[in-house]
Amino acid sequence: MSEAASIVPITFAVSHNEEPVNVMLTFADNTDVMSATRWRVPRELVEDAAMQARAADAREYALLAAKRWKHYRDTKTAAFSLPQLEAMIEHEPEGEFCFYLKVTADWFPTSLGGAMVRRTWCNHLMVDFLFVHPSISGKALNVKSIGLRLLQAICLIARTLGCPLVWGEATRDSASFYERQLQLPVKDRFEIATTLVSQLAEALEAKRVTSC
């Protein structure tokens, strides 16, 4: 098995109702991406306008990520596995390629979150979208750390591909999250350089649950 093939999927524990439970992060295929477009705002949030808005945002991000992802799928520049992404880069070193990560669990019917990421022409990773399921963002489902693990997984992939930088756009709501995670001042843009990429990748490896 190649090094890339052994990196993803990743099984790790997250908190579900304050109890540790296993989830799995892997590359998504077309069915997975389209499945996220059928996410709905949970009915139980109808009384809570603030949580309903957050859940609606999560749904919108999943829809936009799928819309954008389709462009890469149709131009045959979307990768469905890490070895495939490596092969695409080897074939076209300055090509722009896209991949979509999903987090799933056998106790939840659809994905718990996802991220649409681009590997740019100069071998940086750009995080276009990172989001959790509307039930999580709306707090109808008490699951924590999906977003953090997705960010760490992107860094693990960046380290594997030798990408010196991971960057993305932060919204007004999420800037403080990145400030805390990266311990850097963040406004509308964040940059994760090599040292921090390695640290975040190592943090995920430490949390990885063995399969046997």
Added chain:
Amino acid sequence: MLKPLHLMTPAEKAALAAELKKEAELEGDLPVFIGNPNSLFLARPARRRASKSAPGKIKKATA
């Protein structure tokens, strides 16, 4: 690396739960979003430049 949850002792599971709780506090009360839904680029992704094909010999068709 951690051992599988089903092989953990109750004490190990409790320690992991405490660790995850601490991490969740650091994550904060945020929906964790990246990206800008208002980006025009989303509506119209950039066109990819067609890759140049390697020059090859042109074979004449023979009747």
